Amino acid sequence: MQRRDMFRAGLAGAAGLFGLRQVKAAAAEERLKVAYHLSDVDKVNFVLGNIKNHYEGTGGNVDIALVVHGPALAAFKSKGISAAISGRFAGLVEQGLSPHACGNTMHGMEITLADLLDGFHAVDEGGVVKLAELQRQGYAYLRP
Secondary structure (H helix, E strand, O other), X not given: OOHHHHHHHHHHHHHXXXXXXXXXXXXXXXXXXXXXXXXXXXXXXXXXXXXXXXXXXXXXXXXXXXXEOHHHHHHHEOOOOOHHHHHHHXXXXXXXXEEEEEHHHHHHHOOOHXXXXXXXXXXXXXXXXXXXXXXXXXXXXXXX
């Protein structure tokens, strides 16, 4: 056995002795946290598809927040919404999606929480503030 191979074997044994392998395994099981930012109405279906793929790709081992503001918020009004978007959104909420509606946009567009699909939370301080808070909490920021 060469000297470097003996060194590697010694390191592997020490790692096992000190539980380093257990730390690595625990880190691998940690849930991902992702914040999706949506303001463009023409990207609603695209973003919902990305979120669906995110749940499937991680086997559900992910916490996802969707923060909606600007023109995109109108796409989530319960009246007049397409059955495809409504059904897709409801399915994602069942999987754990946490959707947030910008309070500033709601006020500006005269939209109430009751006007939106079930599951939304109003963000009184504003959507961009919520996004910054989520990032501070360790959420990865995605704006497709």
